[in-house]
Amino acid sequence: MSKEYDVVIGLEIHAQLSTQSKCFSSASTDFNSGHNENVSLVCAGFPGTLPVLNQQAVDLAIKAALALNCEIQTVSVFARKQYFYPDMPKGYQLTQYEFPIARNGFVEFFLNGEPHRVPLERAHMEEDAGKSTHHGEYTLINLNRAGVPLLEIVSQPALTSAVEAAAYARAVRQALRYAEVCDGNLEEGSLRCDCNVSIKPKGQQELGTKVELKNINSFRFIEKAIDYEIQRQVQCLKSGEEIIQETRLYDSVKNKTFSMRKKEEANDYRYFPDPDLMPLILNNEDILKISRQLPEGPIARRTRFTKHYQLNDQDAELLVSERELADYFENLVNITQDPKLSCSWLTVEFLRLFNESGQKWHELKLTSQNFADLILKIKMGELSGKMAKEVFETMWVTGQTPQAVIQEKGMVQIKDVSQIEAWIDGIIKENPKMVLDYQSGKEKLFGFFVGQVMKLSGGQASPEIVNQTLKKRLKK
Amino acid sequence: MNLFKQTATELVSALKTKQTSAVELCSSYLKKIADLNPELNAFISFNSEAVLKRAQTLDDQKEKKGKLHGLPIAVKDNFCVTGTQTTAGSKMLEHFISPYTATCIEKLEREGAIVIGKTNMDEFAMGSSNENSFFGPCKNPWNLKYVPGGSSGGSAAAVAAGLSPVAIGSDTGGSIRQPASYCGVVGIKPTYGSISRYGLIAFASSLDQAGPIARNVSDAALILDVMIDRDEKDSTSVDRKQPSLAQLKKAAKGSLKIGLPKEYFSQHLEKTTQNKIKELLENLQKDGFQTVELNLSLTEMAIPVYYIVASSEASSNLSRFDGVRYGFRNKDQSGLSDLSDFYKKTRSVGFGDEVKRRILLGTYSLSSGYYDEYYIQAARVRRLMANEFTSAFKKCDVILTPTAIGAAFPLGDQAHDPIKMYFNDIYTVTANLCGLPAISLPLGLDDNKLPIGVQLMAPLFAEKAMLEMALAIEDCVQFKGLTQ
Amino acid sequence: MSIKKSEFDKVAHLAALEFDEDRALEYQSQFNKILSYFDKLKEIKTDNVEPLVTPHGIASPLRKDKVENQIDRESLLESAPDVKDSLYKVPPVVG
Ligand SMILES: [Mg+2]
Numbered sequence A: 001m002s003k004e005y006d007v008v009i010g011l012e013i014h015a016q017l018s019t020q021s022k023c024f025s026s027a028s029t030d031f032n033s034g035h036n037e038n039v040s041l042v043c044a045g046f047p048g049t050l051p052v053l054n055q056q057a058v059d060l061a062i063k064a065a066l067a068l069n070c071e072i073q074t075v076s077v078f079a080r081k082q083y084f085y086p087d088m089p090k091g092y093q094l095t096q097y098e099f100p101i102a103r104n105g106f107v108e109f110f111l112n113g114e115p116h117r118v119p120l121e122r123a124h125m126e127e128d129a130g131k132s133t134h135h136g137e138y139t140l141i142n143l144n145r146a147g148v149p150l151l152e153i154v155s156q157p158a159l160t161s162a163v164e165a166a167a168y169a170r171a172v173r174q175a176l177r178y179a180e181v182c183d184g185n186l187e188e189g190s191l192r193c194d195c196n197v198s199i200k201p202k203g204q205q206e207l208g209t210k211v212e213l214k215n216i217n218s219f220r221f222i223e224k225a226i227d228y229e230i231q232r233q234v235q236c237l238k239s240g241e242e243i244i245q246e247t248r249l250y251d252s253v254k255n256k257t258f259s260m261r262k263k264e265e266a267n268d269y270r271y272f273p274d275p276d277l278m279p280l281i282l283n284n285e286d287i288l289k290i291s292r293q294l295p296e297g298p299i300a301r302r303t304r305f306t307k308h309y310q311l312n313d314q315d316a317e318l319l320v321s322e323r324e325l326a327d328y329f330e331n332l333v334n335i336t337q338d339p340k341l342s343c344s345w346l347t348v349e350f351l352r353l354f355n356e357s358g359q360k361w362h363e364l365k366l367t368s369q370n371f372a373d374l375i376l377k378i379k380m381g382e383l384s385g386k387m388a389k390e391v392f393e394t395m396w397v398t399g400q401t402p403q404a405v406i407q408e409k410g411m412v413q414i415k416d417v418s419q420i421e422a423w424i425d426g427i428i429k430e431n432p433k434m435v436l437d438y439q440s441g442k443e444k445l446f447g448f449f450v451g452q453v454m455k456l457s458g459g460q461a462s463p464e465i466v467n468q469t470l471k472k473r474l475k476k
Numbered sequence B: 001m002n003l004f005k006q007t008a009t010e011l012v013s014a015l016k017t018k019q020t021s022a023v024e025l026c027s028s029y030l031k032k033i034a035d036l037n038p039e040l041n042a043f044i045s046f047n048s049e050a051v052l053k054r055a056q057t058l059d060d061q062k063e064k065k066g067k068l069h070g071l072p073i074a075v076k077d078n079f080c081v082t083g084t085q086t087t088a089g090s091k092m093l094e095h096f097i098s099p100y101t102a103t104c105i106e107k108l109e110r111e112g113a114i115v116i117g118k119t120n121m122d123e124f125a126m127g128s129s130n131e132n133s134f135f136g137p138c139k140n141p142w143n144l145k146y147v148p149g150g151s152s153g154g155s156a157a158a159v160a161a162g163l164s165p166v167a168i169g170s171d172t173g174g175s176i177r178q179p180a181s182y183c184g185v186v187g188i189k190p191t192y193g194s195i196s197r198y199g200l201i202a203f204a205s206s207l208d209q210a211g212p213i214a215r216n217v218s219d220a221a222l223i224l225d226v227m228i229d230r231d232e233k234d235s236t237s238v239d240r241k242q243p244s245l246a247q248l249k250k251a252a253k254g255s256l257k258i259g260l261p262k263e264y265f266s267q268h269l270e271k272t273t274q275n276k277i278k279e280l281l282e283n284l285q286k287d288g289f290q291t292v293e294l295n296l297s298l299t300e301m302a303i304p305v306y307y308i309v310a311s312s313e314a315s316s317n318l319s320r321f322d323g324v325r326y327g328f329r330n331k332d333q334s335g336l337s338d339l340s341d342f343y344k345k346t347r348s349v350g351f352g353d354e355v356k357r358r359i360l361l362g363t364y365s366l367s368s369g370y371y372d373e374y375y376i377q378a379a380r381v382r383r384l385m386a387n388e389f390t391s392a393f394k395k396c397d398v399i400l401t402p403t404a405i406g407a408a409f410p411l412g413d414q415a416h417d418p419i420k421m422y423f424n425d426i427y428t429v430t431a432n433l434c435g436l437p438a439i440s441l442p443l444g445l446d447d448n449k450l451p452i453g454v455q456l457m458a459p460l461f462a463e464k465a466m467l468e469m470a471l472a473i474e475d476c477v478q479f480k481g482l483t484q
Numbered sequence C: 001m002s003i004k005k006s007e008f009d010k011v012a013h014l015a016a017l018e019f020d021e022d023r024a025l026e027y028q029s030q031f032n033k034i035l036s037y038f039d040k041l042k043e044i045k046t047d048n049v050e051p052l053v054t055p056h057g058i059a060s061p062l063r064k065d066k067v068e069n070q071i072d073r074e075s076l077l078e079s080a081p082d083v084k085d086s087l088y089k090v091p092p093v094v095g
């Protein structure tokens, strides 16, 4: 599609910093409150009210910026970005403009096994606006969100495809979630992604006219919206039309982007330093203190998982994709001392139920301790694969220990060697041809015999004893 | 005992010793307000019932610990006070009832002060004559055909006319000192950041300061001392950690050196004022106070710098008045073609002429292409001016200047010439631009029997020296106010 | 410096103000007088001078992340010109 054109994409990601109170007022940031319940006179912009900066918002911004490998600026300044909109109470947004809290930085991630590094221009703090809902005849305004602290992360226009842009956005989310500064929920809007997309004829130096895409609430849609927009711009240029610098909204149902305004108004935000706030001055010790609190990031963890646990790249990447999953894995391994087996149970059985149930991490009943005990039983051959799966599924629901489930289900293992020998002898008698084939080298048939024994035992025979005895009996 | 002749300091002790009660005091003042206000128009609103109820509560308290227990105070109508109509002199807030109280007023109330009413002012504090009030002009009690000055004209007039022992004003470019000068009372603008701005409806954030207006320096200092404090709700408020300003001694003879910037005594200054200041200086010199001539070469830049900075900040501060969450909304919603029409209809009707003029000026100064030329250039010259004052204060302890170019002018006289009007602030704006404390106190009367004022400025946070010098001048001048 | 009609209109639009023709002309001419008076600022050399935004140079104080001072919804909305379902009501924003 874009063989004749270069695609240039830059992302502006707004991340909500997880504070209790708002950026400049002490109203709650609670997402689930009723209409206009989390509003103070400050966030409603009442006459005479003044902003005071939230310490925690600053600390989280620093932490986030460090997780994104940025240089923290010891002096930053909040400016007023001025425009009228009913969900913006003061007629201006407080945002760091000329002097952001962080500059430069980069985000690393793997895409189809290939390492990528996207350079960042800056990250700056600002306050969120309220929420407007449109009802045809009128518009209604809820100020609960007004004044919530955000960190806007601005990439350089260094992304070259929709897939790469989506992978970058995922990596940013991952980094922020690892640093525990933002819950990264696109649907609820705690992470919002605006994409600047332009194209230019291959090899041309000068950048094309950029179009800003807004209203994208999933990673999949980032990809789709950008792809659609590239196509649209290519069509435009091919048919000799001019691309207009504008903001377009993505409609996920129609998979199209739409121009936001009918007539393009000249914006002049008249930024100037807010005289109600003083410059934010940070000292190096405070920055250092926060950097020491920063947990290992996803990329470092991925490397450690492949080296230290000898996991393959795909497994390692899957495990580090969510910090909680990676933590869970390490908790398992600490007990089981078996990375491979822990990884396979975690990525197959565990993730299957986790994804099916749609549970959140904090809702999990299955503790890593109980899960590790189960894995140990499997490792010791105390449970057959089938039994283990059944026990696991019960543990998932009830949160019991494996021992408790096994007892409840009457799943006592049959370790009685004479009983197992009797079953094996019967099977050998009934399948003389198979025995001969096995003895003449068809070793794959071993599994058939194990299966037969398990069937006779109702899955309860100890796999270990079955294996040992079968080997003995099948010898010539 | 004639309550109206008593100073605030005297009233506070009379209240403590039960020679009078808060109820007696408030009802006397309320009666006088009811009698005189229809003509003077110093108050926009007052609620006798609420005032007397609070007075009774204070009288009922056994312990009268508050520093101002039972003292009535008039408050400019740009300070939010819970349950009061708080208009800032604008149609925009004609029916706005504040749900909260400004920190500095709360501090006064906590010491037992009683807000007796809300005083008239130029709309959003923009003006030097009080003629820009949506509620009609306040008059000068010395001569009702003259302006009281502005923007805190109502507060100055109320104190001068004896409608309140003291009053609170706000000063962005002289809005306490100039009306104090025109009305023959004392007005103080403290160092920027000394008094919390939380609850003061903003005009220009980097210039606004609250302050007292009183009949004498000691009364003003008594009120100022209660108002000064660091406030967690105001990021620009500072922790001064300095001794009380309530116990002041008149500056000892010859103890302070007075700076006289020659640019403040230029051709603009009216003859009578010039002569009165000369007379004062001779007397002070007799008392051993040394004077030193200063050069403040940037003085003539003060007006352009001030009007660019103040208008820029105001244009932004007044954006919140949009008819969505509070205040006036134009009921005529016909023919709205888009959202900006909605705002325009409300703002064009809700704001008066001068406010609109300054919003336009400020919007222009901040707009792309002009920002560096106007706002930034003004902010840079502002820095140079502050530096100039820092150097000047190496040569003297206080700077003495006229407060205004002359006495009050007749109502309607300058209403049609904004630039001429802006010139009224020429001697007062520098203190705001540089954050310096400044006081205006009466110097005498001119040929029309209208008061003239003298101004003192001091280095940042040097209120004490400034007030002690003011006491010495007060003693020297022996001014008789209207109520004396 | 003098300001053209088109510029005046743009500034008025940014400030969300409107004027009838006569008033606009009057404002524009006052505006030009004021601006030409302000132009003497350009005489001052200010290279390398740091703009002064606030008279004192304190650093931003910071607030503890604690929820307080919320206003109950009824008191908040009491001041509002138009409310529906406890939300601020304004004319349609889009369309
Ligand atoms: Mg942006």
Ligand SMILES: [Zn+2]
Pocket (backbone or CB within 6 Å): A014, A126, A152
């Ligand atoms: Zn933003």
